[in-house]
Every structure is written in C-alpha cells, then in structure tokens.
Amino acid sequence: MKFRVERDALADAVAWTAKSLPSRPSVPVLAGVMLRVTDGRLQVSGFDYEVSSQVSVEVQADADGAALVSGRLLAEITKALPAKPVDIAAVGAHLELVCGSARFTLPTMPVEDYPTLPEMPTSAGTVDAATFAAAVAQVAIAAGRDETLPMMTGVRIELNGSSMAMLATDRYRLAMRELEWNPDDSEISLNALVPAKTLNDTAKALGPIGGAVTLALAQGNAGEGMVGLAGGTRRTTSRLLDGANYPPVRSLFPASHNAEARVAVASLVEVVRRVALVAERTTPVLLSFSEDGLVVEAGGTEEARASEAMEAAFTGEALTIGFNPQYLIDGLQNLGAPHAVLSFVDAFKPAVISPAGENGEIVPGYRYLIMPIRVTR
Numbered sequence: 001m002k003f004r005v006e007r008d009a010l011a012d013a014v015a016w017t018a019k020s021l022p023s024r025p026s027v028p029v030l031a032g033v034m035l036r037v038t039d040g041r042l043q044v045s046g047f048d049y050e051v052s053s054q055v056s057v058e059v060q061a062d063a064d065g066a067a068l069v070s071g072r073l074l075a076e077i078t079k080a081l082p083a084k085p086v087d088i089a090a091v092g093a094h095l096e097l098v099c100g101s102a103r104f105t106l107p108t109m110p111v112e113d114y115p116t117l118p119e120m121p122t123s124a125g126t127v128d129a130a131t132f133a134a135a136v137a138q139v140a141i142a143a144g145r146d147e148t149l150p151m152m153t154g155v156r157i158e159l160n161g162s163s164m165a166m167l168a169t170d171r172y173r174l175a176m177r178e179l180e181w182n183p184d185d186s187e188i189s190l191n192a193l194v195p196a197k198t199l200n201d202t203a204k205a206l207g208p209i210g211g212a213v214t215l216a217l218a219q220g221n222a223g224e225g226m227v228g229l230a231g232g233t234r235r236t237t238s239r240l241l242d243g244a245n246y247p248p249v250r251s252l253f254p255a256s257h258n259a260e261a262r263v264a265v266a267s268l269v270e271v272v273r274r275v276a277l278v279a280e281r282t283t284p285v286l287l288s289f290s291e292d293g294l295v296v297e298a299g300g301t302e303e304a305r306a307s308e309a310m311e312a313a314f315t316g317e318a319l320t321i322g323f324n325p326q327y328l329i330d331g332l333q334n335l336g337a338p339h340a341v342l343s344f345v346d347a348f349k350p351a352v353i354s355p356a357g358e359n360g361e362i363v364p365g366y367r368y369l370i371m372p373i374r375v376t377r
Helices: 009-018 071-080 129-140 197-209 266-277 325-333
Strands: 003-004 031-037 041-047 051-058 061-064 065-070 088-092 094-099 102-108 125-129 154-159 163-170 172-181 187-196 212-218 226-231 234-239 261-266 285-290 293-299 305-309 313-315 319-324 340-345 351-356 366-370
Touching: 003 009, 009 031, 009 041, 009 061, 031 071, 051 325, 065 071, 065 088, 071 102, 088 197, 088 234, 125 129, 129 154, 129 163, 129 172, 129 197, 129 212, 129 366, 154 197, 172 285, 172 325, 187 197, 187 234, 234 285, 261 266, 266 285, 266 293, 266 305, 266 325, 266 340, 319 325
Parallel strands: none
Antiparallel strands: 003 061, 003 088, 031 041, 031 065, 041 051, 051 234, 088 094, 094 102, 125 212, 154 163, 154 187, 163 172, 172 366, 212 226, 226 234, 261 313, 261 340, 285 293, 285 319, 293 305, 340 351, 351 366
C-alpha cells in the first residue's frame, strides 16, 4: 500500500474514525484503524463490535493495499502534522508516514485479525444534517450516564410518517424534540433506542457537512437491531439498546399548568451560575417567582448564602421552587431561543421549560422537563 493524501482530509478522516474506538479494547486490534486503498480512494475504518465508523477520502494511489495501526496514535500524529501533503506507505510490519521533513514509523497489526464491519441497515429516510445535529444535542443532554441503567443512556427515536420525535431522560429531567423528516415509507412507524453518546458524536460531526443525513434502521429482536447514520462520505453503525420496557415518559408532561414565567435565557443562566457558587454539589438553587419578578437564592456550608433578583414576567400564584442548578442551566442553554417560558403546576411537580420567541410566544418542537428538589425553609 502506498499513497499521497492531503493532510486536512487525512486528519479529519482519522479523527472521525478514532473517536469511537474503545480506550480499553478487549483485543488489541480493536484499538486500531484500518487503512485500505482501492481504486484511488482511501477507506478509514474503526469497529469495536458495538459501533463502527467509516469514511472514504480521495488519494493519489501508487499501490493498493491495507494496514492496521493504532487509531489514537495516528489521530494525534495527523492532527499535529504541518499543512503539506502526506505520503504513506506500508513497509513490512510498519507504516511509514512522511509529511514535509517530518517522518513517522508506526508498527502495524495483523490485518487478517480485524473483524469485518457490519453492513449498513436498510435506509428509513433522510433528515437535514444541521437540523438533526441541533435536535440531537438538545435531547442528548438529558440522557443518563449510569451504565448500570443502560436503557436511560439512550435517546429514543420515534418515527411516525413524516414526524420524528426524540426523547431522553435520566429520571431527573426529560428532553423531547419533534421535527419533520423525509421517510422512504410514508406509513413508517418505528421506535429505536440509540446510545446517546454515539448518536450525539455522530450527529455533531455530520452537521457541519450539510446536506442530508440518511437514517437506516434494521429491526431484529429486542436490543439486537442496528442503526446506521450516513452523510457525505461518512457512515456510522451502532447496536441499538433494548428499549422494549422504555417507560411512557411522554405522560410526565403536565396536561395543564397553574403558573407561568417568561425570562431572558442568557440573564437567568448568568444569575443561576453566580448564585450557585455558594451551593454544594447536591444543594438546589431556589427560584422565587412573584408579580415583582424573580429572586434566585442558594445556601451552602458555614452560613454562605447568595441571592439575586432579576426581571421575569410571571402569572399565577407566587411560588418558590428548587432545582439542581446544572440541570436547569443545561435545559436553558439548549433551548436555542433568547427567551424561555417556565410552566409550573406547583412547587412539588415537574416544571417544563420551552423556548419562546421575541414576543414571548412558545416556539413548538422542544420541551425540557425538570424535576424539582423539595426544600424546607
């Protein structure tokens, strides 16, 4: 194998593939990226039996072939190379990489020991790449991180005709985003539970490419299905999580509310950040709403206390409600709007945060539900 490739194209391809490689692989070859040259194209692949990533790049090929090298090391090297064409050649049990006056020699692993990447599942439809990336980011923030509860670490994708809904929850907050997409079958009705980290990383990388993302789903037995995402020359597949017993989380959104507040997102985020400085990790911030506006307070150890008032348009009975400050900030920052509407039933029931336009009207599509923390005053 011998070829020449542009440095930026190589660095992007290797970074895309290496991001999903395991840090502690069960066998050494799974820490590698496969470089395979055929017909003037370089294919860079990674696979850990859960997630596969693949991208192809145009190259000037002198000899076809394949080599398997450490993915993380190659990613670090290609990122640090000068902005010049890169010459790569497989020589015996090594890979030689030359860029300008920089020269690297890397040991290779046996190509024949590398597992075959799974095929892409059947295409289900397409969705605008930038819209999809923004929507996934809004939802993935609420997914759980606790691997002992794998169901909560996923994003549930619900496909019904031309409507796509994504939901995620860690039991303390719940995010839901609804958007339009282009199904291959207008009668489609599918649900899939996709690992949130894989979905978010992939959508974030495909978003800037523009165009459309192809969503591919193969329905096997529960938990045995696959999801595929493809955009441009990149594709990723992932095993689905078992979502057979996923809770009916939509029912958590209250049917009505008794109080409502409209606030400027940037101002509230700043105030919560400042006030939370005195709060311990498990201590809530208190939001006291009245017709006079909003007061944000927090208390910590050794009598440390903070409070700050800010403008808010509030309707309903005055109430004081406590929230985890980071969960509150996460929800506000992912609204994608300058103003937020906070809807309350009472101080002990979940509150819903929705994006609002300049005139204060709720923008449909995204909702973020957050559980209150009971406080005694």
